[in-house]
Amino acid sequence: MDTKPKVFRSYCALDRHHSHTVFEAQTAAAGVCLHRDMPTEPRYLIEAIKAVRGPKVVILEEGAMADWAFRVLRPYAREVIGSDPRRNRLISADVDKTDHVDPGKLIELYRAGSLRPVHHPDRQSVMDLRGWVWSYHDQVDLVIAAKNKIKALLRMAGIAYGHREV
Numbered sequence: 001m002d003t004k005p006k007v008f009r010s011y012c013a014l015d016r017h018h019s020h021t022v023f024e025a026q027t028a029a030a031g032v033c034l035h036r037d038m039p040t041e042p043r044y045l046i047e048a049i050k051a052v053r054g055p056k057v058v059i060l061e062e063g064a065m066a067d068w069a070f071r072v073l074r075p076y077a078r079e080v081i082g083s084d085p086r087r088n089r090l091i092s093a094d095v096d097k098t099d100h101v102d103p104g105k106l107i108e109l110y111r112a113g114s115l116r117p118v119h120h121p122d123r124q125s126v127m128d129l130r131g132w133v134w135s136y137h138d139q140v141d142l143v144i145a146a147k148n149k150i151k152a153l154l155r156m157a158g159i160a161y162g163h164r165e166v
Helices: 042-050 066-076 102-111 124-158
Strands: 009-017 022-026 032-039 056-062 079-083
Touching: 009 042, 009 066, 009 102, 022 042, 022 056, 022 102, 032 042, 032 124, 042 102, 056 066, 066 079
Parallel strands: 009 056, 056 079
Antiparallel strands: 009 022, 022 032
């Protein structure tokens, strides 16, 4: 994905949590035109995006709800970008980190061309497949952990066993 930022009339960023979201919109001249704390529900997010005029980019911090937010907001913005929070040094290294400051810093990172975008496939079926693959790997890890516990208990009891027996 191209890391050079595109010029938009408005820039929007969200700091989402399971119950609330902090939303900030800035104009191309870097003036804050909207700053809201709202519930993390589709109607509130869409309403906030619609309240900002002109072509806009929406910047999201990647997390558990990122793909959901991406799909909810995609029809209402020219571009939606998920950014990797581990790579956003301006936010993660900041001593003064608060939810109300993060959206503005995401916009600042985007304008500087410093965001590391995270790919979100357009088709939901690809995300579903990714979820099933993650689930499979989780189940494999659980089986390995259970076998290791059984082997440890057998060793503690002084019981010899073969690799295939467990």
